Amino acid sequence: MIRNRAELASARRVVIKIGSSLLADAEHGIRLDVIDRLVDELQQLMVDGRDIVIVTSGSVALGRVRLDWLGRELTVHEKQAAAAVGQPQLMSAYGKAFGRHGRCVAQMLLTKDDLRNRRRYLNASNTSETLFSVGVVPIVNENDTVVVSEIKFGDNDSLGALVSLVVEADLLVMLTDVDGLYDRNPARHADASRISEISHLEEKHVKMAGDAGSSFGTGGMASKLIAAQIATRAGVTAAIVSGKNPGALTRLLTGEDEGTLFLCGEDRQTRRKHWISELLRSAGEIHIDRGANRAVLEQGCSLLPVGVVAVHGVFDKGDCVEIIGPDGKIGRGLSNYTAEEIHKIMGKTSDEIEEVLGYMDFTSLIHRDNLVLSDAHQPSAEHTGE
Numbered sequence: 001m002i003r004n005r006a007e008l009a010s011a012r013r014v015v016i017k018i019g020s021s022l023l024a025d026a027e028h029g030i031r032l033d034v035i036d037r038l039v040d041e042l043q044q045l046m047v048d049g050r051d052i053v054i055v056t057s058g059s060v061a062l063g064r065v066r067l068d069w070l071g072r073e074l075t076v077h078e079k080q081a082a083a084a085v086g087q088p089q090l091m092s093a094y095g096k097a098f099g100r101h102g103r104c105v106a107q108m109l110l111t112k113d114d115l116r117n118r119r120r121y122l123n124a125s126n127t128s129e130t131l132f133s134v135g136v137v138p139i140v141n142e143n144d145t146v147v148v149s150e151i152k153f154g155d156n157d158s159l160g161a162l163v164s165l166v167v168e169a170d171l172l173v174m175l176t177d178v179d180g181l182y183d184r185n186p187a188r189h190a191d192a193s194r195i196s197e198i199s200h201l202e203e204k205h206v207k208m209a210g211d212a213g214s215s216f217g218t219g220g221m222a223s224k225l226i227a228a229q230i231a232t233r234a235g236v237t238a239a240i241v242s243g244k245n246p247g248a249l250t251r252l253l254t255g256e257d258e259g260t261l262f263l264c265g266e267d268r269q270t271r272r273k274h275w276i277s278e279l280l281r282s283a284g285e286i287h288i289d290r291g292a293n294r295a296v297l298e299q300g301c302s303l304l305p306v307g308v309v310a311v312h313g314v315f316d317k318g319d320c321v322e323i324i325g326p327d328g329k330i331g332r333g334l335s336n337y338t339a340e341e342i343h344k345i346m347g348k349t350s351d352e353i354e355e356v357l358g359y360m361d362f363t364s365l366i367h368r369d370n371l372v373l374s375d376a377h378q379p380s381a382e383h384t385g386e
């Protein structure tokens, strides 16, 4: 885990997210000059022994320019069509740029649904490992042509954060058109000043973050802060750095005061818990009594059927459910039993489960390894057992 700027030099696996603001402009379309320059820098980082994954934006922006769909809001289908036009332009540009160094690139198009599915998540992870082992650069984007809002990552900053989990990166760098988070939007306030380091993301930082600066950016600083939070909670250090300043990325990795650095908290979640908290859709609710609430929150225990007072929804074994205590939601986790089974075994002790069901697959309803507490209830390190 990277704890300060000096330790950035030890980052072995880095996810580089490149924003549309850098890759497209209304006049020239794709910025081949920017791609060539960034690729030269990335090539050197790889020669120095690092694995690099690119998460690229720009497909919609480039498609808009190519189709002359500028200056107006696009419909969902127009955005999907624009992405289909822009994506091959991106891959061709990266392919040529890395080709100058004799290096091959690979395209990985993902949707949120892909990463929600544990098997597909692991497939994406194994594919990237295989690509690293042969020196190929995985280039990831959202599969925009097929996604609708409920299966969308939303923006590529969040996709970058999740990819850094999939590939078990040490560092996520978000390259954009500004050299970090400022205390106010620098596009509007000339006297805004850069925040160099954030060890705990707080509400005051969220208030600093405004919208996208260019007509092609989507999430602005707000989505970068959300991504930084996803990454750092899972033990991945994050940074926002300018992709416009030549050499800024390399300087970041040699410990210089570039951009904004987001340091990881001590209470890092396991990657599996991160998958549960960030990606899974909840299929129901399990309501628990005060005793179970205390056992889960204060002693880090698994949730047992004996503490359950109600169950809502229809779900299967292995589905993700919300855990609701007497004072509200305390977390979520993977259920070992179906909703139908829980109706029968709630309030029962472990000894009684087999009597009621005729079998007992698990003593716990949600094992502590599959249980993630909500932010407000994050446990102290000694309770996580990690």
Ligand SMILES: Nc1ncnc2c1ncn2[C@@H]1O[C@H](COP(=O)(O)OP(=O)(O)O)[C@@H](O)[C@H]1O
Residues within 6 Å of the ligand: 018, 019, 020, 021, 022, 057, 175, 176, 177, 178, 180, 181, 182, 183, 184, 185, 186, 187, 208, 209, 210, 211, 212, 213, 214, 216, 217, 218, 219, 220, 221
């Ligand atoms: N507090 C802030 N500090 C820095 N930039 C900010 C801030 N608030 C808003 N922004 C805007 O965020 C923009 C970067 O986000 P965005 O346009 O979405 O970039 P990208 O396409 O690289 O993801 C900057 O150009 C800047 O105008």
Ligand SMILES: N[C@@H](CCC(=O)OP(=O)(O)O)C(=O)O
Residues within 6 Å of the ligand: 018, 019, 020, 021, 056, 057, 058, 059, 060, 061, 083, 141, 142, 144, 154, 155, 156, 157, 216, 217, 218, 219, 220
């Ligand atoms: N998948 C989209 C990403 C859009 C997006 O998030 O853009 P940005 O805010 O520039 O990172 C595309 O390629 O256009």
